[in-house]
Structures are given as C-alpha cells and as structure tokens.
Amino acid sequence: MEEMFWEEHTGLKREAPGSEESTLRALDKVILTGEKPMVLDIGCGPGDQTITIAKTFRDATIMALDTHEPFLDELVKRSDEARVLDRIEPLRISMFDMPFPNEHFDLVWAEGSAYIMGFQNALRSWKRFLKEDGYIGLTELSWLKAAPSEEARRFWSLGYPQMKHMDENRKLIDEEGYELMDMFILPESDWWDSYYTPMEKRINELKGKYQGKPESLAVLEGEMEEIGMYRKHSDEYGYVFYIIKKN
Numbered sequence: 001m002e003e004m005f006w007e008e009h010t011g012l013k014r015e016a017p018g019s020e021e022s023t024l025r026a027l028d029k030v031i032l033t034g035e036k037p038m039v040l041d042i043g044c045g046p047g048d049q050t051i052t053i054a055k056t057f058r059d060a061t062i063m064a065l066d067t068h069e070p071f072l073d074e075l076v077k078r079s080d081e082a083r084v085l086d087r088i089e090p091l092r093i094s095m096f097d098m099p100f101p102n103e104h105f106d107l108v109w110a111e112g113s114a115y116i117m118g119f120q121n122a123l124r125s126w127k128r129f130l131k132e133d134g135y136i137g138l139t140e141l142s143w144l145k146a147a148p149s150e151e152a153r154r155f156w157s158l159g160y161p162q163m164k165h166m167d168e169n170r171k172l173i174d175e176e177g178y179e180l181m182d183m184f185i186l187p188e189s190d191w192w193d194s195y196y197t198p199m200e201k202r203i204n205e206l207k208g209k210y211q212g213k214p215e216s217l218a219v220l221e222g223e224m225e226e227i228g229m230y231r232k233h234s235d236e237y238g239y240v241f242y243i244i245k246k247n
C-alpha cells in the first residue's frame with residue numbers, strides 16, 4: 001500500500017496546493033535585514049518553493065528539511081538545475097526532532113506541512129528557532145465559510161478534524177504572540193495545475209494497474225473522493241497562506 005502511495009506521489013511538481021506566484025506573493029511581505037539570512041523550509045518535499053525562496057533571497061542559506069529521502073534527492077536535482085544548490089542544505093530530519101539552536105533563523109517556511117504537527121502546535125514550537133523579528137510563512141487547510149455544508153464537514157471530520165476557520169487561525173496567531181503581516185486564500189488554480197490534475201491522471205493509471213486488488217482500489221477511490229469534494233466545495237474550504245512575524 002505504501003508503495004502505491006509513493007507511485008502516486010513521486011514526480012509531482014508539488015506535494016500540496018501551491019504555485020510559484022503564491023510563494024512570491026507571500027515572500028513579498030518578508031523583509032530580511034541580516035547579511036546572511038538563515039531560512040528553514042520545513043516539509044520541503046521536492047522543493048518547488050525552496051527554489052523560489054533561494055532565487056528571491058540571493059544571500060540566504062536555506063535548510064530544507066523532510067523525512068522522505070527521495071524528495072530530498074529530487075530537491076537536490078532541481079536546485080542544481082536552477083543553479084541555487086550551493087545555498088541549499090537538504091536535511092533528513094523530522095519536524096518533531098529539530099536540533100537547531102534558539103533564534104537561529106530569520107525565516108521559517110512551511111507550505112502544506114504545518115498540519116503534520118497541527119497549526120497551533122507548529123506556531124508554538126517553531127517560535128524559539130526564530131530570531132527577534134523573524135518571520136513564518138505557512139499554508140494551512142482552513143474553512144472559508146463559517147457554516148460549511150454537511151458533506152464537506154463530514155469528509156474533513158475524518159481527513160483533518162483539526163481544521164479551523166481562517167478567522168480562528170488568525171486569533172491563534174495573535175494568542176501565540178505573532179503579528180499577522182498578510183493572509184490570502186490560494187487561488188483554485190493552485191490546487192489544480194500542479195497538484196490535483198496530475199494526481200487525478202496518475203490515479204486513473206494506477207486504477208488499471210491495481211485491478212483485482214480491492215484494498216488498493218479503495219485507497220485510490222478515497223483520493224478521488226477528496227478531489228471530487230474540492231471540485232464541489234471549493235468555496236467552503238481552501239489553503240490559506242499566513243505570513244506572520246514574531247512579536
């Protein structure tokens with residue numbers, strides 16, 4: 001089953017909704033003043049956003065952290081092609097076990113990965129790694145409507161029961177001692193272009209390969225259901241970019 005998961009995910013440009021345009025829009029709110037800024041990209045995946053950060057902040061060193069070695073290999077390959085590899089340090093380390101000293105980073109980035117430890121927990125535990133006035137940029141699956149449909153609520157109560165409304169997340173940002181610099185909802189094209197559309201194609205191919213294996217087919221059906229859910233309810237939930245500053 002795990003093998004099929006990676007067959008589904010290997011080779012995608014991104015491993016979560018997002019785009020270079022959205023990463024750049026969020027980075028535009030970040031001001032790095034030090035001479036040699038240090039950036040930490042948590043759950044970097046194959047590194048699309050890591051490369052955008054490296055191209056934007058030409059003096060920065062970016063520690064790119066993930067637990068899945070093949071993603072780090074892909075990041076190295078892509079960074080080399082983009083000629084930014086000399087400033088990227090790939091690290092196979094879990095976000096639950098980060099060995100960095102306090103106040104080490106000017107910027108912590110996490111596109112589509114904070115959910116792994118939970119939004120509030122991530123804000124709380126990453127704070128000590130930030131220098132004074134350091135920034136966090138992260139995307140988080142969030143409710144956009146105060147009263148979402150029963151169907152969407154039921155689906156996500158299984159997939160991500162901790163999902164909060166974006167206004168609740170804004171409150172948590174404040175409670176955890178950060179200043180919100182900007183927040184915006186990722187456009188629907190960020191879900192389709194580099195993520196759901198190629199994934200849907202991959203799922204359809206795998207359905208053929210796994211014919212006669214009901215357990216595998218059930219997993220693929222579950223993934224298709226998630227895509228169908230977004231097609232139907234994209235006005236009710238979305239990924240929100242939160243750009244915040246240590247206060």
Ligand SMILES: C[S@@+](CC[C@H](N)C(=O)[O-])C[C@H]1O[C@@H](n2cnc3c(N)ncnc32)[C@H](O)[C@@H]1O
Nearest residue numbers: 014015016043044045066067068094095111112
């Ligand atoms: C949804 S993907 C997002 C990847 C990338 N940021 C992007 O937007 O394309 C989440 C990433 O977190 C990584 N991950 C999972 N558990 C982790 C952990 N405990 N520590 C660090 N990374 C982890 C996964 O391997 C995956 O690359």
